[in-house]
Amino acid sequence: MSPVLAGVLQLTALIAALALAYRPLGDHMAAVYSSPRHLRVEKVLYRCIGADPDARMRWPAYLRAVLAFSAAGVLFLYLLQRLQGGLPLSLGFASISPDQAFNTAASFVANTNWQSYSGEQAMGHVVQTAGLAVQNFVSAATGMAVAIALVRGFARSRTGELGNFWADLVRGTVRVLLPIAVIGAVVLVACGAVQNFSGIHDVGQFLGGLRQTNGGAVASQEVIKELGTNGGGYFNANSAHPFENPDAFTNLFEIFLILVIPFALTRTFGKLVGNVRQGYAVLATMGVIWLGFTALMMWTEFAHGGPALQAAGAALEGKETRFGVGSSAIFSVATTLTSTGAVDSFHSSFTAFGGGLQLLGMMLGEIAPGGVGSGLYGMLVMAVIAVFIAGLMVGRTPEYLGKKIGTREIKLAACYLLVTPTLVLGFTAASMVLPDALGSMLNTKALGAGSHGFSEVLYAFTSGANNNGSAFAGLNADTPWYNTTIGLAMLLGRFLPMVFVLALAGSLAEQQPVPATAGTLRTEKPLFAGLLVGTILIITGLTYFPALALGPLAEGLS
Numbered sequence: 001m002s003p004v005l006a007g008v009l010q011l012t013a014l015i016a017a018l019a020l021a022y023r024p025l026g027d028h029m030a031a032v033y034s035s036p037r038h039l040r041v042e043k044v045l046y047r048c049i050g051a052d053p054d055a056r057m058r059w060p061a062y063l064r065a066v067l068a069f070s071a072a073g074v075l076f077l078y079l080l081q082r083l084q085g086g087l088p089l090s091l092g093f094a095s096i097s098p099d100q101a102f103n104t105a106a107s108f109v110a111n112t113n114w115q116s117y118s119g120e121q122a123m124g125h126v127v128q129t130a131g132l133a134v135q136n137f138v139s140a141a142t143g144m145a146v147a148i149a150l151v152r153g154f155a156r157s158r159t160g161e162l163g164n165f166w167a168d169l170v171r172g173t174v175r176v177l178l179p180i181a182v183i184g185a186v187v188l189v190a191c192g193a194v195q196n197f198s199g200i201h202d203v204g205q206f207l208g209g210l211r212q213t214n215g216g217a218v219a220s221q222e223v224i225k226e227l228g229t230n231g232g233g234y235f236n237a238n239s240a241h242p243f244e245n246p247d248a249f250t251n252l253f254e255i256f257l258i259l260v261i262p263f264a265l266t267r268t269f270g271k272l273v274g275n276v277r278q279g280y281a282v283l284a285t286m287g288v289i290w291l292g293f294t295a296l297m298m299w300t301e302f303a304h305g306g307p308a309l310q311a312a313g314a315a316l317e318g319k320e321t322r323f324g325v326g327s328s329a330i331f332s333v334a335t336t337l338t339s340t341g342a343v344d345s346f347h348s349s350f351t352a353f354g355g356g357l358q359l360l361g362m363m364l365g366e367i368a369p370g371g372v373g374s375g376l377y378g379m380l381v382m383a384v385i386a387v388f389i390a391g392l393m394v395g396r397t398p399e400y401l402g403k404k405i406g407t408r409e410i411k412l413a414a415c416y417l418l419v420t421p422t423l424v425l426g427f428t429a430a431s432m433v434l435p436d437a438l439g440s441m442l443n444t445k446a447l448g449a450g451s452h453g454f455s456e457v458l459y460a461f462t463s464g465a466n467n468n469g470s471a472f473a474g475l476n477a478d479t480p481w482y483n484t485t486i487g488l489a490m491l492l493g494r495f496l497p498m499v500f501v502l503a504l505a506g507s508l509a510e511q512q513p514v515p516a517t518a519g520t521l522r523t524e525k526p527l528f529a530g531l532l533v534g535t536i537l538i539i540t541g542l543t544y545f546p547a548l549a550l551g552p553l554a555e556g557l558s
Helices: 003-034 040-049 059-082 098-109 125-155 165-190 218-227 248-272 276-303 307-312 324-336 352-363 374-394 407-431 451-465 480-509 526-550 552-557
Strands: 200-204 210-214
Touching: 003 165, 003 248, 003 276, 003 324, 040 165, 059 098, 059 125, 059 165, 059 480, 098 125, 098 480, 125 165, 125 218, 125 248, 125 374, 125 480, 165 218, 165 248, 218 248, 248 276, 248 324, 248 374, 276 324, 276 352, 276 374, 276 526, 324 352, 352 451, 352 526, 352 552, 374 407, 374 480, 374 526, 407 451, 407 480, 407 526, 451 480, 451 526, 451 552, 526 552
Parallel strands: none
Antiparallel strands: 200 210
C-alpha cells in the first residue's frame, strides 16, 4: 500500500469515527449543561469548595469566578513546583526555578501546556499527577463553561443570566471529561502505554550503552492531554514517545480524542439554542477549514521537493516511522487547528510551507474545530463579525440567532479579535531586537537571524498566545525572557478574550429576541457557512500575512 493511500484511509477512518460520536456526545453535553439535577458526587464537591451551584450569575459574577479559580490554580501549581525537592515521589528532581515554575503554571492553567523543560528530567510524579494532570481537566472544563455561557447568551432573553460557573465547571469535569478519560486510558494501557509510579531505571540502548528513563501515570495523563486539547507530554518527545503513543492505532485514537469534543460541541450549541441546523452550519465551517488544511499539509509533505527527500519518498526527517508522513500530517493539523499542542513529529522539520500551515492554523484563532470550548466561542465571535459584515453589505441591522448585533456587541467582538495578534506580533517584534532573545535561536549560525529563525520565534508566541503549546523546535525557550514573556502571552491570550466573550454573552442575554423576517440572513444555510469561512481567512490573512511572508513563505520560496 502506498503511503499516500494509507494516509487517505486513515483520514477516512478518522472522519467516520468522529461522525459516529458526533450526535450522542453532542446530545449528552447538551443534557449535562441543561440538567436541573446535581449528582451526589457533585454535591460533595460543591460543599468542599463552598459554592452554591444554583446561584444565578450575570456575566461579571461569572467572570470573577473564572478568574478567581484560575488564579488559585496558578498559585497552587507554582508552589507545588517550587516545593518539589521536598515532596515524596519527586524522583530526586530539584525544585523548579522561579521563572520556569511561573511559565509552567501559567501554561497549564491557561490550557496551553507549553513546556520549556524535559518532563522526564524535571518533574516528579506528584507534580505530574496532582499538578499538571489536574489542570488538564479543570482548564478544559473552564473553556467549556465559558463556551456554554456564550451559548446561553444567545438562547436566553431579558435575563442577563449565564448560569453558574461552579456548576458548569464540575459537571464538565465529572460528567464529560472524566468518564471518557477513564475509558481512553484503559484503551491506551491495553495498547502498550505506560501507567505506573516507577523510579528511574538504566535501560540498554540498541547501539549500546545505557540511558536513564522513568515511568509514570502516562496513559491517564495522555488521554486528558488530548481530550482536553491541552497537549503537555509526560516526556520531552511528547506523543512521539512510545510510552505515550505506542503504535499507529493509538496515534489515530489520540487524534480522535483531540477532535471529538470540539466538533461535538457544535451539536450541543444547536440543541441549546433550539435549532440544530445552526450547529450544522458551524460544523460545516469548521470541517471545511480542517479538511482543507489537512489536504494541503499532506500534499506539501508528500511533495518532498529536492533530491534527498525524493529519494526517501517523502519529507521523513523529524517524523516517526511508526506513523509515517500521512498520519504525522493529520496529527499536526489536528493539533495546530485546536489548542492542543501535542506533537508526534517535530514541526520544525516539516517543509517550509508545512510549517507555514501550522502557523496559519494557530493564527486563525484555533477555531476549526479549536480547543475544548474555546473553539466554539471563538467561532461564534467570528460568526458575529460575519453577520455584521453581511449587514453592512445589504444595509440592514445585523442579527444572529434572533439577537441584534449592535455597537456594543461588535466592539466586544473586535476587542476579542485584537488581543491575540497584539500579543503575538508585539512580543515577536521585541524578541527580534533584543540580543539575548536572538541568541536563543539555535539556527542563528546556519541561517543568521533569517527566515527559519524568525519562524521559530513567531511560532513560539503564536503558540503561547493562542493557547496551543506546541513548539517549532530549534528555539531555546528556557530563558528568563522567553519564560516570562511567553507566560504572560499565555495568560493574557487565555483570559482577556474570555472577558470579552462573557461580556458579549451578558449583552446578548439581556436582549429580547427579534422575529425573523424576509430580510433576515439565514445563518443555517451553506451561503452563510461560506461567508464565515471567507471572513475567517481574510481577517487572518490581513493580520498576519506580513509576518508569514518574513518567515515560512520566504523560506519556502528561497
